[in-house]
Amino acid sequence: MTNLNRRHILSGLSFLGASSLLEGTAFAQNIQNKARIVIIGGGFGGATAAMTLKKYAPNFDITLVEPKTSYYACPFSNLVIGGVRDTTAQSFTYAGLKALGIQVVHALAGNINSNLKTVTLSDKTSRPYDKLILSPGISMQMDSIDGYDAEAKNRMPHAWTGGSATAKLAKQITDMGDGGTVVISVPAAPYRCPPGPYERASLIAHYLKYYKPKSKLIILDAKDSFSKQDLFQDAWAELYPNIIEWRGASNDGRVIKVDARENKVFTDFETLTPDVANIIPPQRAGIIAEQSGLTDISGWCPIDPIDFRSTLKKDIYVIGDATIAAPMPKSAFSAAVQAKICALQILREFSGRAPIPTTLTNTCYSFIDPEHAISITGVYSNADQRLTTIPNSGGLSPRNARKSGMLSEAHQARDWFRSMSYNAFGDA
Amino acid sequence: MILKLRALKFVVLCLTFCAVSACQAQTKQTETQSISQGALLSVACANCHSRSGQGSPNISDLSEARMQKYLMYYKSDIAGTSVMHRLSRGLSDEDIRLISAYYAQKND
Numbered sequence: 001m002t003n004l005n006r007r008h009i010l011s012g013l014s015f016l017g018a019s020s021l022l023e024g025t026a027f028a029q030n031i032q033n034k035a036r037i038v039i040i041g042g043g044f045g046g047a048t049a050a051m052t053l054k055k056y057a058p059n060f061d062i063t064l065v066e067p068k069t070s071y072y073a074c075p076f077s078n079l080v081i082g083g084v085r086d087t088t089a090q091s092f093t094y095a096g097l098k099a100l101g102i103q104v105v106h107a108l109a110g111n112i113n114s115n116l117k118t119v120t121l122s123d124k125t126s127r128p129y130d131k132l133i134l135s136p137g138i139s140m141q142m143d144s145i146d147g148y149d150a151e152a153k154n155r156m157p158h159a160w161t162g163g164s165a166t167a168k169l170a171k172q173i174t175d176m177g178d179g180g181t182v183v184i185s186v187p188a189a190p191y192r193c194p195p196g197p198y199e200r201a202s203l204i205a206h207y208l209k210y211y212k213p214k215s216k217l218i219i220l221d222a223k224d225s226f227s228k229q230d231l232f233q234d235a236w237a238e239l240y241p242n243i244i245e246w247r248g249a250s251n252d253g254r255v256i257k258v259d260a261r262e263n264k265v266f267t268d269f270e271t272l273t274p275d276v277a278n279i280i281p282p283q284r285a286g287i288i289a290e291q292s293g294l295t296d297i298s299g300w301c302p303i304d305p306i307d308f309r310s311t312l313k314k315d316i317y318v319i320g321d322a323t324i325a326a327p328m329p330k331s332a333f334s335a336a337v338q339a340k341i342c343a344l345q346i347l348r349e350f351s352g353r354a355p356i357p358t359t360l361t362n363t364c365y366s367f368i369d370p371e372h373a374i375s376i377t378g379v380y381s382n383a384d385q386r387l388t389t390i391p392n393s394g395g396l397s398p399r400n401a402r403k404s405g406m407l408s409e410a411h412q413a414r415d416w417f418r419s420m421s422y423n424a425f426g427d428a
Numbered sequence: 429m430i431l432k433l434r435a436l437k438f439v440v441l442c443l444t445f446c447a448v449s450a451c452q453a454q455t456k457q458t459e460t461q462s463i464s465q466g467a468l469l470s471v472a473c474a475n476c477h478s479r480s481g482q483g484s485p486n487i488s489d490l491s492e493a494r495m496q497k498y499l500m501y502y503k504s505d506i507a508g509t510s511v512m513h514r515l516s517r518g519l520s521d522e523d524i525r526l527i528s529a530y531y532a533q534k535n536d
Binding site: 052055056333336337340341344345347348351353356358359360361362363375377378379380390392393394395397398401405409412415416418419420422423 | 463467478514518520
């Protein structure tokens with residue numbers, strides 16, 4: 001029996017009102033050859049969603065819209081800034097996705113019409129979709145720090161979205177003379193990669209310790225506590241005792257103003273003139289999310305975590321850093337897990353079955369020096385339209401762990417990066 | 429009129445029979461399309477171990493029973509501090525059973 005005959009019979013039954021028994025199958029048959037899924041954003045979230053959908057449903061028409069032709073990963077980029085990893089190791093192309101039959105369109109996504117279910121791209125084409133997945137990442141709140149403009153972004157690179165700014169920050173540090181000062185300014189939560197600034201501080205301090213030992217690194221923090229705090233501070237006390245100074249919010253740590261031309265960084269009560277200023281501004285969801293009405297007053301995207309569908313627009317899903325998904329952190333691992341959950345629940349829906357609650361996890365490693373790492377894990381439930389941490393699960397590497405334990409975690413971290421990149425970008 | 433009704437009933441019966449047969453013939457295919465709880469639970473494992481289990485560490489040679497035993501050990505070992513200990517504590521016994529069954533089936 002051909003698909004055509006089956007479809008006719010099923011549609012006939014549907015007409016006669018006898019479809020309930022077969023609804024799921026009928027839907028699956030009808031949709032199998034023509035379901036169109038458009039994914040906006042080719043980072044870990046978007047690329048993993050595309051790969052997952054294509055592997056499970058090869059007949060689906062999957063389009064990934066991403067303006068850049070190469071992706072520069074943020075995980076492990078602090079090793080580049082610390083001078084112990086080459087930038088090229090962070091770069092991935094989309095050849096692996098194309099080889100699987102995913103259409104990769106290098107254009108900027110513009111207007112999303114959620115009624116007509118189309119996306120207009122910068123190449124003037126319009127893409128129809130049955131389901132739209134946004135993985136737009138983050139954008140910087142340019143107006144959140146007085147004086148933070150395009151010039152400041154250039155001279156005081158945040159290096160928080162991969163790419164050339166990572167190499168630029170690394171070069172500023174290697175160009176700095178011995179006895180210089182590096183400032184890292186850290187925003188209040190939520191922001192991408194909660195332990196990232198402290199891993200960065202550790203790896204820059206490692207470089208300074210060996211190449212510019214008279215130098216200092218000051219972390220100006222808009223918070224009074226941070227991810228993996230005890231573990232980082234133990235490591236700093238042991239490895240970089242005279243190099244790293246951390247100032248929390250209640251110790252005048254919050255940066256309120258910068259002057260890029262004079263290389264000045266202002267807190268409430270002090271003006272610093274560092275040699276290198278790494279200003280990481282407060283963040284919100286990627287620009288397209290706000291333009292498309294997918295963000296709430298917080299600047300982030302509310303979702304139903306059962307399948308990461310937007311609670312604001314029908315048939316649109318948001319995954320990754322742009323979502324309101326606490327207690328899941330804004331990490332590449334979380335984005336990849338969310339991408340797969342979203343993709344699989346969409347496939348369930350296409351086969352006529354409702355999404356089901358499940359268990360999600362996150363695992364993030366941070367290097368304290370090039371050979372040793374610490375980790376944080378979390379296990380979450382997405383039942384009852386909210387994400388909750390499962391009691392007595394997850395947590396941090398132990399304090400006072402042996403060096404061998406941290407060596408082993410660094411080894412795991414490298415495998416974690418390799419595997420996660422492969423899941424997202426294939427052999428590219 | 430009665431004849432017409434009988435004819436319609438016959439058509440409906442035939443259509444139902446055909447459709448149910450079609451449905452059964454398609455069961456295998458739709459099973460691969462329909463996503464199980466095991467598949468959903470295993471996505472996070474696959475971030476490191478890959479969907480086939482051949483990631484790192486490679487778990488593709490583990491039998492269902494052995495994987496279940498290892499995960500139950502990680503979950504119940506109170507003193508354990510590894511990533512796998514911490515993650516397994518968040519899994520229910522049923523989660524562990526489903527994950528082990530899913531990966532074992534992948535390895536066949």
